[in-house]
Amino acid sequence: MIDDVGTRTDREFNGRDLTEICADLAETANALMASKGTSLVYRPYEDIPVKHTLGWDDVYGEASVEPDDTEIVNDWRIDGGTGIEDDQINDETNLESYVTVTEDSLLTYQLDTDRNRLTRADLWIRSTGSGEDLTVGVQAPNLEGTGPRDPTDTTKHIVSDRTSAEFLAAGGWRDRFRSTHEPLPHDPWLVITSGGQSGQEIGVDVDGNPIFRTHYPYPINVRVDESESIERYRLRQAREKKTILSSFDAARDVAEANRRHSAYSDETVSCRARSLRAHQFTPGDVVDVSFPEILVEGEHIVIERTGTDDAGRNGLHTELTIQDLATI
Incomplete structure (x- = not known):
């Protein structure tokens, strides 16, 4: 059983893998999908509390920024299936x-x-x-x-x-x-x-x-864009065909989810933990980052943590990779 995350969408799924369906719905709901034991967990990003702050005192040396704008799309067109609309009714x-x-x-x-x-x-x-x-x-x-x-x-x-x-x-x-x-x-x-x-x-x-009703078919096509991203990165378009979508609301939900997740650079930041709390961060934790010198600030989510515990020689060694929450 998945908890209600407060988002409604109009979608049909036929013959698709359950994991793919859940991932699609997580994108639509702008939610984090994770496993907890044998349970599947959804949590809207806006509802994930900030666990701690993360600043220069929490890391060793410099934090490296790795921007990736190769997959930016800021103008999406979704070609859905066929909708059905009432034409004439004598009820x-x-x-x-x-x-x-x-x-x-x-x-x-x-x-x-x-x-x-x-x-x-x-x-x-x-x-x-x-x-x-x-x-x-x-x-x-x-x-x-x-x-x-x-x-x-x-x-x-x-x-x-x-x-x-x-x-x-x-x-x-x-x-x-x-x-x-x-x-x-x-x-x-x-x-x-x-x-x-x-x-x-x-x-x-x-x-x-x-006494009759007639219904006619119409194509479902939706287009959305992100003007600020277009101004920053120039126009980058993509078109996706999803014939299983049978309403404008469903197609618009997909287009908006795509826009949210692809309109900006997937900028990741890598750093080595120094403070005790930084060593304790785990993937899924949201931290309030303050690295103003490298223009990295605001809420980020830990997407990867690797570490070794070599107490006899070098002590605890933890590498963190975080990403701007808005680009997830």
Whole structure:
């Protein structure tokens, strides 16, 4: 169980390693991920308390600064997957009655849309218990614009979907065709029919129009930049494709996390511990650094500690590597 770190995101993960998922979420939450025994620990960087100060009295000699700006990116574009948005809705609150569609008695309705794709169309139905299937097709308008091209000819359907009776028994909203790969004309027609003479019942409003919902797909693309970094390091762009992201919020979370972690130099500072407290620092500790002569100040996090204990000759020897918390 991972403690709540106070960040919400809209993400989907399919077929990915759990460790990768946790690392992605840690970046989004701007949190430290670490293991403690058999437990996984998340802690937002802003909630990690400063353990001690670290100044010249705590180290031997000079501290070496190793700036690394080779991986700076200050303009991110995230190409996500496909989102689904409502297009037209004639919802169940407008339900007036039901009409029965059969193989000879069709129900048609013209959609008022200029979308060239439909992801899904939903119909409100009531099963007759006939055991007959239901077919929903989409056709282009006829030349006069007064109806579908040929509602009785299923070969004229641009896209169609047939649903077996067993999946209609529950009634209510039933979703039909999941995507249209062929482009649609403006204002296409829905053609609704059944596979026999008993048919199935379709909910309609007071004007006899079907109770329906249509949904269209749209690409999810997000771009964020860091103006101060661009001014300092010039424009450095990157583009990442993550088709598992199915909302703008999810894509924006990834873009913002990338920006936070890559807009500035990954500057690390190495030093040899002198004071007792410096010898006791461990990776994950946050220290308030004051090395003004080499322009290293503020909150840093210990990312590496190596040490030997040779009390007989040279005593305790501890090397620390720290990094600016803002660039983690």
